[in-house]
Every structure is written in C-alpha cells, then in structure tokens.
Amino acid sequence: MTGEEFEPKILGFFCNWCSYAGADLAGVSRLKYPANLRIVRVMCSGRVEPTMVLKAFACGADGVLVAGCHPGDCHYQQGNYKTLRRVPLLERTLAQFGIHPARFRLAWISANEGQKLVQVVTEMVDEIKKLGPFPGTRSRFPELGAAAPGPAERPAAAPVPGERGAAAPAATVAAGGEAHD
Numbered sequence: 001m002t003g004e005e006f007e008p009k010i011l012g013f014f015c016n017w018c019s020y021a022g023a024d025l026a027g028v029s030r031l032k033y034p035a036n037l038r039i040v041r042v043m044c045s046g047r048v049e050p051t052m053v054l055k056a057f058a059c060g061a062d063g064v065l066v067a068g069c070h071p072g073d074c075h076y077q078q079g080n081y082k083t084l085r086r087v088p089l090l091e092r093t094l095a096q097f098g099i100h101p102a103r104f105r106l107a108w109i110s111a112n113e114g115q116k117l118v119q120v121v122t123e124m125v126d127e128i129k130k131l132g133p134f135p136g137t138r139s140r141f142p143e144l145g146a147a148a149p150g151p152a153e154r155p156a157a158a159p160v161p162g163e164r165g166a167a168a169p170a171a172t173v174a175a176g177g178e179a180h181d
C-alpha cells in the first residue's frame with residue numbers, strides 16, 4: 001500500500017451542443033471540479049451506443065458519465081429520447097456484469113449549466129471513491145474486442161507475423177515485399 005488516495009477515472013461522453021459547451025463554460029468560469037473526468041465529445045448523446053459504455057469499463061474506467069441536452073432541446077430532435085430509451089436496458093446489462101449502478105450516470109447538462117456539471121462530477125467521484133476501483137479488466141469483456149495483448153502477454157510460441165522480432169513470411173521476403181517492422 002502506498003497510502004495514496006484512490007482517484008477514479010471517469011469517462012464522460014458529452015454531446016457537442018449542450019454538455020460539452022457546459023463543460024467549456026465551467027472552464028472559462030473557473031469553476032473547480034475534480035480532475036477525474038476525461039471527456040469524449042460526441043455529436044449527440046444518442047450517438048453513445050451501449051457497447052461504448054461497456055468498452056469504457058472494459059478498458060479501465062471506474063465510472064462512465066453520459067451527458068446530453070435536456071429532453072426537448074436535442075439538436076437532432078430525437079437523439080436524447082433515444083438515449084433515454086436505451087439507458088434502462090444498459091443499466092440492466094451493467095448490473096448483469098456486476099457493475100454497481102453508481103458507476104454509470106446519465107445527466108442532462110445544458111450549455112449554461114457549468115455549475116450542474118461540477119455538481120454531477122463531484123457527486124460521481126465521491127460515490128465511486130467509496131466503491132473503490134472498478135475490479136473488472138479487459139478480460140471480462142473479450143467479446144467487445146478488447147485491445148490486443150501486449151508482447152509480454154502473448155505466448156512466445158505465437159509470434160504475430162510482421163511484428164518486430166517475428167519472422168517475416170518467406171514468400172514476402174522472396175518477393176521483395178514491404179517489411180512491416
């Protein structure tokens with residue numbers, strides 16, 4: 001134990017038109033919120049597919065926040081209604097994977113709600129700190145196409161053709177093909 005406090009990694013999928021602008025406003029207004037949030041800007045919250053949330057957890061996020069325009073304000077009219085319909089299903093899926101409900105949140109944050117962003121992120125960080133790090137790893141979700149294992153994880157008997165250190169296919173060398181190293 002190093003004694004360092006656990007700092008959760010929260011991945012935020014923010015819609016470009018409202019929530020990302022709200023985060024921008026929080027920044028220019030010099031509002032302070034925990035630095036645990038990493039934002040992925042999407043054009044609409046309706047663009048966020050459930051697999052994107054699962055993959056975020058699979059890749060090491062301790063929490064995922066999806067933020068979009070308030071219902072009725074979506075710039076694509078129906079996008080956030082799609083989000084709203086998907087979320088109950090997604091929450092059930094997360095529960096089946098053993099993911100605590102506090103690790104996922106959907107929030108409506110408009111462009112002038114920088115303060116709300118601060119509140120939502122602060123609450124999420126506090127709740128996830130109590131839960132501790134997400135115990136899952138990429139190996140829990142192999143079907144989601146987790147990143148290829150690094151060289152150290154690969155069995156020695158199965159080199160990947162074309163990778164540094166792997167024997168180039170004889171036919172490629174004989175034909176003077178491009179060496180991909």
Ligand code: FES
Nearest residue numbers: 015044068069079
């Ligand atoms: S454009 Fe913001 S939720 Fe659709």
